[in-house]
Amino acid sequence: MKPQLQSFINFLSHSPTPFQALSNITERLSQAQFTALEEAEPWDLKKGGKYFVTRGGGSIIAWVQGEEKKLRLVGAHTDSPGLKLKPHPDQNKEGLHGLRVEIYGSPLLYTWFDRELSLAGRVDFLTPQGHEQLQLDFAQPLAMIPSLAIHLNREANQGWAIQAQNEMVPLFQGLKAGETSDFRAFILKEVQKTVPSASEIFDFDLFFYPFQAPGFAGLNQEFLLGYRLDNLLSCYAGLQALVESKPKATSILVLNDHEEVGSNSYTGAGGLFLKQVLERITGGSEALTQALPGSLLISCDNAHAVHPNYADKHDPNHGPKLNQGPVIKSNANQRYATHAGSAAQVAYMAKQAQVPLQRFVIRSDQSCGSTLGPITSTLIGLSTVDLGVASLAMHSSRETVGSEDLHHLIRLLTYFYNLKN
Ligand code: CO
Numbered sequence: 001m002k003p004q005l006q007s008f009i010n011f012l013s014h015s016p017t018p019f020q021a022l023s024n025i026t027e028r029l030s031q032a033q034f035t036a037l038e039e040a041e042p043w044d045l046k047k048g049g050k051y052f053v054t055r056g057g058g059s060i061i062a063w064v065q066g067e068e069k070k071l072r073l074v075g076a077h078t079d080s081p082g083l084k085l086k087p088h089p090d091q092n093k094e095g096l097h098g099l100r101v102e103i104y105g106s107p108l109l110y111t112w113f114d115r116e117l118s119l120a121g122r123v124d125f126l127t128p129q130g131h132e133q134l135q136l137d138f139a140q141p142l143a144m145i146p147s148l149a150i151h152l153n154r155e156a157n158q159g160w161a162i163q164a165q166n167e168m169v170p171l172f173q174g175l176k177a178g179e180t181s182d183f184r185a186f187i188l189k190e191v192q193k194t195v196p197s198a199s200e201i202f203d204f205d206l207f208f209y210p211f212q213a214p215g216f217a218g219l220n221q222e223f224l225l226g227y228r229l230d231n232l233l234s235c236y237a238g239l240q241a242l243v244e245s246k247p248k249a250t251s252i253l254v255l256n257d258h259e260e261v262g263s264n265s266y267t268g269a270g271g272l273f274l275k276q277v278l279e280r281i282t283g284g285s286e287a288l289t290q291a292l293p294g295s296l297l298i299s300c301d302n303a304h305a306v307h308p309n310y311a312d313k314h315d316p317n318h319g320p321k322l323n324q325g326p327v328i329k330s331n332a333n334q335r336y337a338t339h340a341g342s343a344a345q346v347a348y349m350a351k352q353a354q355v356p357l358q359r360f361v362i363r364s365d366q367s368c369g370s371t372l373g374p375i376t377s378t379l380i381g382l383s384t385v386d387l388g389v390a391s392l393a394m395h396s397s398r399e400t401v402g403s404e405d406l407h408h409l410i411r412l413l414t415y416f417y418n419l420k421n
Pocket of ligand 1: 077230231259301302
């Protein structure tokens with residue numbers, strides 16, 4: 001296995017929520033001599049300097065301060081669809097302690113049944129010093145959502161409409177007769193293992209995640225399976241490219257939280273985080289406006305590979321395949337921001353870098369999903385191409401990509417950052 005792929009699997013395994021992903025990303029950037037900046041402080045940026053700044057624990061912008069005016073950006077998102085705990089999650093019922101969740105984004109709900117689930121995120125609590133926050137990742141199987149036996153649901157294989165409020169309640173604990181349990185007390189105890197003076201839980205952003213580690217399938221290990229391949233694969237590829245490149249132009253990696261819920265938040269791509277940072281990188285609003293012509297954003301998010309069992313879901317000429325290179329996504333109705341000029345720029349780079357490319361356009365009788373590209377492109381006024389690796393089972397709790405495609409994407413993005421003009 002290529003060391004890059006092993007390193008990505010390690011990153012994926014230890015990034016169950018955007019918060020853990022960000023910790024791993026900032027650690028990697030720090031190792032590569034990137035300096036952490038604070039939004040609240042003045043910045044003294046030097047040409048050739050390497051910097052990063054985070055917002056809200058789930059979004060980050062990292063860059064190399066270039067000698068040229070133009071900007072080269074790669075974007076991706078740190079969040080994935082899943083199950084987020086409600087503030088008061090307890091359901092004590094039939095001798096079992098369940099935890100109520102909200103559905104975050106659009107997961108394929110049936111893929112969450114009958115799997116060992118763990119729990120990760122961050123917790124806010126009271127200490128004698130005031131309010132503190134801690135990241136938690138239990139990294140052990142803690143809960144599961146058992147499906148209903150076919151004997152009690154004879155129609156299960158004919159179609160099963162999942163009622164999220166009642167059916168998506170992971171079971172967390174067996175109770176003795178008459179016993180009830182309190183999740184907040186459990187979390188407080190867990191926090192006290194690290195911060196003994198913690199005395200009260202204020203709130204938490206905790207998500208269930210499938211405990212099973214990423215793995216390979218296929219006779220030649222051509223399939224890579226795991227949770228959050230959408231879109232940690234793109235995050236990792238962008239990070240690797242930025243760290244390994246020696247750019248002349250200002251080269252920027254922007255990773256946003258909240259893409260799966262529409263990007264409208266103070267940390268999301270619909271907010272002002274990128275614009276505000278770009279103004280500081282370029283020297284202000286006027287300088288940014290002047291830098292935009294000639295600049296390009298490669299917005300990376302996974303694409304739908306054609307599924308042989310459902311091949312007619314794709315346009316016959318635009319069905320991407322696993323392991324055949326990154327996919328340029330375009331849409332006449334601007335659900336993707338790609339235009340002929342930006343597609344051509346990437347096609348030229350791919351040719352030079354010897355990376356195969358594919359195209360995706362939705363069937364004419366269907367509307368397609370959207371992503372970060374059009375949002376960022378609109379807010380900043382930035383020419384953009386939407387691109388990503390082909391994947392199957394997008395938004396499953398165990399998605400599939402081709403095990404060769406990470407390498408193709410890193411190669412393309414590194415070439416982009418290293419462009420001489
Ligand atoms: Co995505």
